[in-house]
Amino acid sequence: MPESLPDIHAQVDAVYRADAGRILATLIRLLGGFDLAEDAMHDAFNAALERWPVEGVPGNPRAWLVSTARFKVIDALRRRTRFEASQDTIAETVHGSAAATPDADEELPDDQLRLIFTCCHPALPAEARAALTLREVCGLTTEEIARAFLTSAPTIAQRIVRAKAKIRDDRVPYQVPSGAELPERLGTVLAVVYLLFNEGYAASAGPSLTRADLSAEAIRLGRMLVGLLPEPEAIGLLALMLLHEARRAGRVSANGEIVLLEEQDRSTWDRSLIREGISLVERALATRRFGAYTLQAAIAAVHAEAATPEATDWRQICALYAALLAVQPSPVVELNRAAAIAMHEGPAAGLALIDALIARGELRDYPLLHSARADLYRRLRRNDEARIAYERALALVKSDPERRFLEKRLRELV
């Protein structure tokens, strides 16, 4: 029975959303570059809109799209070579490869990984990696990416155009790094995924819907990575994202105000995400080759396991922060560790560590340092010092919910 046109459109859209990244990944390998591959893929999707209503949806839509795209490229080059003799060699290459390997339409399992590693290549500027990954791997449009990053479409478009030109001009190899190169290159990929997650997670009010989608995309990428390359840190990052995501509903009140971990309604936490996150943490820890993402996930898991804030195992959290500091020395980690120690040993111990950070000139303009410090003074009932620290934090924060949160704390001091 012929399906109705809107149904076919919805099906083509669904295939695009689910598989464009995989199809593109295979085409780039087969055609030797983004330019030909992308055009050809879009033309193949357009052909699907025309032909599927007549011919029916093929049994394997992805294979159909890949082979149609290849045909489109040969067709386009044939048209072009009529006018531009210089294109002869490219046409030869494509004709040649098409003829030599009749089953080349088949995708290789690591095609998608090739694409991810290329989009996150260290030769590209960091901001371009995120945009390129969202567009080429996740199938988002330029306009969607621009909305998510609260910037204009031409800004994102130019980033993507330049990144692709760089990949072409520098001849960035289209391959999955191996051996000694892998850990560092994987680190770059995971950094992009985590950045996307945080972009989506940080926004809590107002036009936050599209931004929550960014977190969903990051989790989708994280799952994809764990499926394709189950390295401990990839597993650790997925766990970390799931454990944060589990608390999304509880971290903002109905009227858009920030709710701190200790004040969150733990019944709003998503238990199934927590279970999945914890089992991933255990899997990553068991490899004994874990790093910073796994340790952060382990910390989030300890919080998630506590039925009440008072039941939190602060001793374990302090130990995990010490381990984290050993693999990833950073003032922000030190600050977090200081806050954990304040919970475990009392506010004075935490305050001493924060003051030591300040004495070293670290994080002086970091609002969270001043709000953490204010909080410890408040708990020590040193309200004047607390007030000064809250005011310092207030002068440094940028988002409205953060500002309202600090103002509320200030009012409560009196």
Place this chain on the structure above:
Amino acid sequence: MKYICLGYIDPNKFASFSEAEVNAMMDSCFAYDDQLRANGHFKGGEALQPPNTAMTLRYTNGRVVATDGPFAETKEQLGGIMILEARDLNHAVDLISKHPGAKYGPWEIRPAADLGEMARQSEARRGITKG
């Protein structure tokens, strides 16, 4: 999404072209347009006659004043417009970068604005109801 692509040319540049050069340029542009059409990207377009055929109207001191010539006297002039169907802005950029016309002058690409909601509000203000 629909993108309106404005193709600019420098009319003086073409004065020095031989007939064979003009033919080669036109053939390559038409061939690419055909390819865009075949893949559902070409949703319409027109080439424009030279700027000296243009009239510009302007509302000045409460009435419309007509002057001869184009709105802006610049070296590069609007030579044609194309309505392009593309998935997103980068796709439109890719498609137009391959257009042979890009060798002869700049293209400006802009998304078409959807005024549907504005039109509905306007109709409501004007008391027009549509079934």
